[in-house]
Amino acid sequence: MPSLHDVATWQPLLRLLRAAHADTLAEPGGHVSGQISPGAWSVPLPYRPPQPGRASLVSDNQDQFDAVGLVVDALKEDGSDGVSFVVEASSTPGGVRLHLIDASSSAEPGIATAHPGTLLLADGALPEPVRRLPDPVPDAVPAESADVELLQRTLRERLPDAVGATEEEIAAAEARLGVPLPPELKALYQVVRGRHEDWDDLRGPYDIIGCELFPLGEVYVADAASRDVLWRFGAMEAVETGPEDSVQQLVGSPGWIVFGDNGGGDRVAVDLTPGPDGHVGQVIIIGHEGNIGAGLVADSLTDMVVHRHFDGRPVPRVERPPLVAHVNHVAIPSIEAAAHPGLEVLSIGVWKKEPVSLAPVFGLPRLRTLSAYPGALADPCEISRLTHLEYLNLPPAEWRVLLDAGAVPTGLLAAGIDAHQQRDNPLHVMALANELLALYGRPPITGITVLEGAAA
Structure with a gap:
């Protein structure tokens, strides 16, 4: 061959x-x-x-x-x-x-x-949302609906032929995970261990439990590393959990114990690090298409399995200045309108007016990401005044201006070159990339x- x-x-x-x-x-x-x-x-x-x-x-x-x-x-x-x-x-x-x-x-x-x-x-740098750990919620407790005995009794009645996991299997799973199984989740696996060979019809446990139950050996912790978020996506997100939220809107958490799937690739987990309005042991769903966040399914496993609750609870809408601001001709109308002390991500998109100045966001203490469309910036060298940037995404022409002026920010952790797929020759973009890498003492892109x- x-x-x-x-x-x-x-x-x-x-x-x-x-x-x-x-x-x-x-x-x-x-x-x-x-x-x-x-x-x-x-x-x-x-x-x-x-x-x-x-x-x-x-x-x-x-x-x-x-x-x-x-x-x-x-x-x-x-x-x-x-x-x-x-x-x-x-x-x-x-x-x-x-x-x-x-x-x-x-x-x-x-x-x-x-x-x-x-x-x-x-080396090893990650976008800020990926680095974020859950906030402590010391007052969080299990929901009143959590009832281990009722959960086990109901499962045994509805799945009389189920095979449960042994204490040795549960102990082995806990050792592998590094945390004890939450009481309701342990009770579930004591009744049904989730192996496919135990069932002639896999719809049986799905219909009773409300999700595709993973075998005990496939239960895992959905921490941030499990989501594999690329810089270009993670840097454009912001973690924002309000007092009205039942789930902390993280990339992942050491308290998210995944035990199933909804049949479409979204993971179902028990949450041990709930939001301010949540409960320890609540059931959440982690979407496979997003990079951040999870949604509430039920206040407890008992609530989901016994009472068939799958839609969470309404969350009141609270208006706050956005942590991620999209300035363009159809969204936020100006840099001034986007600027506030909590701003983390500024994305300047298609712009049909005069190029903009970044002066309104100078000195913002949390602004860590800037992305700009070709020709949107009046003076790309103003970027050097944004002293907290971790990620910068610019077209090749704007990067050329910064390089020629010696104005590339020194504190960046990652950089994107927003090149047009066919108009910009990848070989030229690669040469530009190697100039940027050299500034940071990084190995060049080779292997051509x-x-x-x-x-x-």
Whole structure:
């Protein structure tokens, strides 16, 4: 089998790219780029729709699937998680120059793009929401509805054939987790241990318990590390838990003990670190599509299993200045309107007026993230006045201004280069990224393999 770095592996895909982008690849500096991994790919090729009246078939775009498939096979053969690529015209008539870019320890992976992901400017640094631990709530107690005996009795009545976990199995789970099982959760597993082989019909325990129960050996603590939040997302969030909240809106907590799933990928957990209006041992749901927060399911396991409560409780709406402010032509109308002492994240989006000054947010003690759309800032060098920034996301032109002026903030933990997927050449963006990494004494992005081949 041809290897990943053999031009023969790429030639079918190069032919398709050359045909689809003939004008672009004929221009000086013209390029196309993409990313391929064993499970997904982003390749700039036109999609052929199905014939009217029938569903799309693989055969409608078979040549694309076959061409990408050769690269995927080579990735699997090499044990690689993926590769980014840039295609440029070469001096050889009808030929192209292919740049293959390996992953780097100095950057998070890009998402569906060949551009480098977030630059990691400090070893082991994490976004502030990921670092946040739960606040103590010393007055929190179990809900009045929590009743271990009623819960066990009801489960035995509704699941008479259930097999419970032994004391040894429960002790082993607690040792692995590093915390005792909460009383109601322990009572549940004493009645039903959750193994699939114990049931002919898995709907039985689901319908009775209200979720897909994990086997005891798969119960885990949903701390912040379990959520795997990328910098580009985590830095744009803020942890905000008000006195009216029953659940602390964290990325994760050492007190979230996951024991099930709702069948759609959202995790169901017992919460031992509730919000100010919550209860110790309440049941929460942790969404798989979000980066932060969880919702209340029921005040207790008894409340969920016995009384069939699944919708939590209404939370009163409380208006507060936003910790995350989106300034653009349809949301917050100005920097002045966004500024307040608690502001943590400022995102300046599409802006149809004159470029803005950052002066209204100078000196804000909690402003840690700034993201700005191309051309939105009147003077990018004003960024140097924002002394608490941890994450800065800018287009290449704005980064160029800061670098040339020696005005890149010195306290950043991570940086994003907001490049256009096809207009900005990833090789040029990578050179810019390496300048930023050098300022912070970080290893450069390397691992570029150049292949020449015919694409006619």
